[in-house]
Amino acid sequence: MILQRHLLDLERLSKETILWLLKEAKELKDAYRKEKPLPSLKGKAVALLFREPSTRTRLSFERAAQLLDLETLLIDEASSSRKKGESLQDTAVKLSDLAIEGLVLRTSVSGEPETLARFLDEKGIRLSVVNGGDGIHEHPTQGLLDAFTLWERWGDLRGKTIAIVGDILHSRVARSSTWAFHALGAKVRLVGPPSLVPLEMEGALPARVYHRLDEGLQGVDAVMGLRIQKEREAGGYLPGGGEYPSLWRLEEPLLEKLAPAALFLHPGPAGKGEEVTADLHDGPRSLVEEQVQNGLFVRMAVWLWVLEAMRHV
Numbered sequence: 001m002i003l004q005r006h007l008l009d010l011e012r013l014s015k016e017t018i019l020w021l022l023k024e025a026k027e028l029k030d031a032y033r034k035e036k037p038l039p040s041l042k043g044k045a046v047a048l049l050f051r052e053p054s055t056r057t058r059l060s061f062e063r064a065a066q067l068l069d070l071e072t073l074l075i076d077e078a079s080s081s082r083k084k085g086e087s088l089q090d091t092a093v094k095l096s097d098l099a100i101e102g103l104v105l106r107t108s109v110s111g112e113p114e115t116l117a118r119f120l121d122e123k124g125i126r127l128s129v130v131n132g133g134d135g136i137h138e139h140p141t142q143g144l145l146d147a148f149t150l151w152e153r154w155g156d157l158r159g160k161t162i163a164i165v166g167d168i169l170h171s172r173v174a175r176s177s178t179w180a181f182h183a184l185g186a187k188v189r190l191v192g193p194p195s196l197v198p199l200e201m202e203g204a205l206p207a208r209v210y211h212r213l214d215e216g217l218q219g220v221d222a223v224m225g226l227r228i229q230k231e232r233e234a235g236g237y238l239p240g241g242g243e244y245p246s247l248w249r250l251e252e253p254l255l256e257k258l259a260p261a262a263l264f265l266h267p268g269p270a271g272k273g274e275e276v277t278a279d280l281h282d283g284p285r286s287l288v289e290e291q292v293q294n295g296l297f298v299r300m301a302v303w304l305w306v307l308e309a310m311r312h313v
């Protein structure tokens with residue numbers, strides 16, 4: 001495992017480091033469940049800046065920090081000097097001045113966490129940047145928790161086939177999860193209409209593209225649904241006339257026919273009745289609740305990892 005102070009993407013994270021993080025998360029989960037002592041980072045502080053809505057990611061990063069005795073500061077842009085035009089870089093310098101060691105950043109701007117991390121490295125400023133989801137680029141802790149959930153269930157992803165269905169083009173989750181699944185040896189299928197899953201994605205990601213739902217789901221070991229991003233309809237990405245759900249909705253009878261043993265995942269928030277039926281989303285093959293629970297332990301592992309790297313900066 002290589003220590004690194006920033007977590008910006010999974011594309012550049014090695015299989016060894018991903019596995020180390022998953023094993024660390026598993027140890028933390030077991031310790032938590034058995035009410036054993038957890039590692040303590042008492043005396044250290046981290047901050048969360050969410051410039052886009054979030055429930056799962058924000059709460060689990062905050063809760064993970066609490067369980068590790070980290071002081072956690074929530075930056076409210078509306079009432080901070082960001083509102084007066086202070087740049088993100090200047091805000092980050094202030095955090096470092098206040099001995100805050102880590103920042104989780106969620107943003108609509110693809111690449112913003114990386115730009116900030118480069119600035120901090122160049123200026124020698126002590127602050128770790130953790131990408132909490134940036135635009136359509138990556139959502140690395142979601143990819144890690146998705147991989148963790150299947151790895152914990154199966155023990156090994158090698159030889160498994162996983163389909164990700166829906167708006168892959170605009171999905172940071174699809175990108176991060178694809179990198180993680182691939183690194184751990186699974187085959188990944190990206191499934192959806194050509195407007196949302198262009199064939200060129202086969203060159204950009206380690207995955208095969210399928211434009212037919214029945215072909216994409218045939219024989220898979222797990223299926224991940226993605227939220228329908230209705231804001232894309234106006235851009236001409238969704239099949240017109242609101243027909244997307246009738247063509248692409250994931251349903252229990254479909255899986256029963258094409259992939260009877262498949263597990264179901266969804267990063268949330270889910271549109272039940274839209275991209276997935278409620279009975280599949282909440283049914284016996286669903287790992288959605290486990291995904292949310294596992295997010296806590298994966299984010300604890302990430303805090304421990306990046307803050308250990310900070311000790312060497």
Ligand code: CP
Pocket residue numbers: 053054055056057058133139142267268269
């Ligand atoms: N999966 C995910 O990122 O959910 P939130 O937007 O609620 O954080």
